[in-house]
Amino acid sequence: RHPLATFFHLFFRVSAIVTYLFCDWFSNSFVACFVTILLLLSFDFWSVKNVTGRLLVGLRWWNQIDEDGKSHWVFEAKRVPTIAASTEAEARIFWLGLIICPVIWTMFFFSTLFSLKLKWLALVIAGISLQTANLYGYIHCKLGGQKAISRATSRLFGTTDIPKRQSRSISEDGTEEHGKTGTR
Amino acid sequence: FPGLADVSISQDIPVEGEITVPVGSQSPDEDYSTLDEPVKDTIMRDLKAVGKKFVHVMYPRKSSALLRDWDLWGPLVLCVSLALMLQGGSADSKDDGGPQFAEVFVIIWFGAVVITLNSKLLGGTISFFQSLCVLGYCVLPLTVAMLVCRLVLLAGAGTVSFIIRLIVVGAMFGWSTLASTAFLADSQPPNRKALVVYPIFLFYFVISWMILTFTPQ
Numbered sequence: 001r002h003p004l005a006t007f008f009h010l011f012f013r014v015s016a017i018v019t020y021l022f023c024d025w026f027s028n029s030f031v032a033c034f035v036t037i038l039l040l041l042s043f044d045f046w047s048v049k050n051v052t053g054r055l056l057v058g059l060r061w062w063n064q065i066d067e068d069g070k071s072h073w074v075f076e077a078k079r080v081p082t083i084a085a086s087t088e089a090e091a092r093i094f095w096l097g098l099i100i101c102p103v104i105w106t107m108f109f110f111s112t113l114f115s116l117k118l119k120w121l122a123l124v125i126a127g128i129s130l131q132t133a134n135l136y137g138y139i140h141c142k143l144g145g146q147k148a149i150s151r152a153t154s155r156l157f158g159t160t161d162i163p164k165r166q167s168r169s170i171s172e173d174g175t176e177e178h179g180k181t182g183t184r
Numbered sequence: 185f186p187g188l189a190d191v192s193i194s195q196d197i198p199v200e201g202e203i204t205v206p207v208g209s210q211s212p213d214e215d216y217s218t219l220d221e222p223v224k225d226t227i228m229r230d231l232k233a234v235g236k237k238f239v240h241v242m243y244p245r246k247s248s249a250l251l252r253d254w255d256l257w258g259p260l261v262l263c264v265s266l267a268l269m270l271q272g273g274s275a276d277s278k279d280d281g282g283p284q285f286a287e288v289f290v291i292i293w294f295g296a297v298v299i300t301l302n303s304k305l306l307g308g309t310i311s312f313f314q315s316l317c318v319l320g321y322c323v324l325p326l327t328v329a330m331l332v333c334r335l336v337l338l339a340g341a342g343t344v345s346f347i348i349r350l351i352v353v354g355a356m357f358g359w360s361t362l363a364s365t366a367f368l369a370d371s372q373p374p375n376r377k378a379l380v381v382y383p384i385f386l387f388y389f390v391i392s393w394m395i396l397t398f399t400p401q
Contacts, residue, residue, distance in 0.1 A: 030285070031268065031271060031285045034285060034286070035264055035268070038260075038264070039264075042257075042260060046230075046257075050226050050230075051223050051226060055223075063254075063313065065252050065253075065254070065311065065314065070311075071311035071313075071314070119286050122286050122289055122290055123286075
């Protein structure tokens with residue numbers, strides 16, 4: 001259903017890795033490779049966080065600052081009524097891409113460290129942090145969605161002394177907001 | 185209060201049953217959150233936010249827009265352009281200012297992280313990423329200074345050009361420090377303001393020093 005989103009989800013990540021591996025073939029200049037890979041990683045971070053997550057699996061996470069200046073991390077999961085075969089394939093591609101790439105960048109980290117090509121270390125660390133941040137955010141969304149669903153079912157079939165507060169965690173527009181963690 | 189307890193429980197359960205069950209079966213199309221907006225809207229919204237912040241840096245008014253929706257795109261763009269302008273300019277060799285480029289990057293980001301940690305340890309109320317956002321955006325005047333310096337150096341590298349560069353860099357350094365202090369100092373208790381301003385001063389001083397002492401090969 002979203003072939004373009006699937007393509008872009010993988011395109012930026014894979015091109016960043018490919019450029020890092022074959023930068024010597026493309027250009028002699030360290031700076032050009034560094035800037036290219038950094039821009040690819042940034043575009044990948046933005047597109048996975050803001051676009052492909054919500055289009056492919058219906059999850060989203062962000063940070064918002066309220067009036068007091070306290071920061072909240074919000075994790076949102078859309079409740080999908082049907083699971084078609086195409087969305088399952090897309091979801092599988094999404095999660096595979098999300099998990100494999102940070103692992104590859106971690107391997108690059110160790111290879112850079114041990115081969116003492118330290119000028120690439122900053123880039124590899126940036127890559128690891130950006131991709132791991134997305135991975136962590138989406139895992140939190142996914143686990144949060146599952147936990148809230150099991151909480152809702154246990155509430156419907158469970159005990160009778162339900163505190164009034166809990167019914168507010170499911171918002172009126174069909175999505176679930178979970179996990180307003182405290183100040184960071 | 186046994187009588188009141190009976191009343192409240194019997195009124196609670198039907199009300200909660202009606203609220204929770206229909207919400208689950210509402211179609212996702214009535215969703216008014218940003219989960220389903222078209223991609224172009226997302227891009228334009230973020231671009232406008234970045235542009236608004238650049239304008240805020242150039243005319244530092246006391247507004248909470250910079251602090252509320254932080255983003256790190258501006259600092260990334262500024263850092264990359266500053267680092268690009270600060271390196272030698274001779275292409276086609278494997279170590280053409282390579283270490284210099286990564287050095288500028290590391291200095292800017294590591295310096296910003298240390299300042300943020302410092303202000304948080306001193307009891308500041310601002311969050312980690314907000315502070316990084318403000319410090320990064322306030323590098324804009326210094327990037328402009330770097331551009332001006334490179335243009336001045338095209339004309340020559342004598343004493344006059346040095347004096348011009350000194351004045352420009354000094355003015356932009358003052359602007360950067362004032363802009364970031366205007367945003368960051370408010371989040372500190374009043375007797376700690378100097379302790380927070382000093383590292384910011386030092387940070388922009390180091391960047392200004394790198395700009396001022398830049399001479400092309």
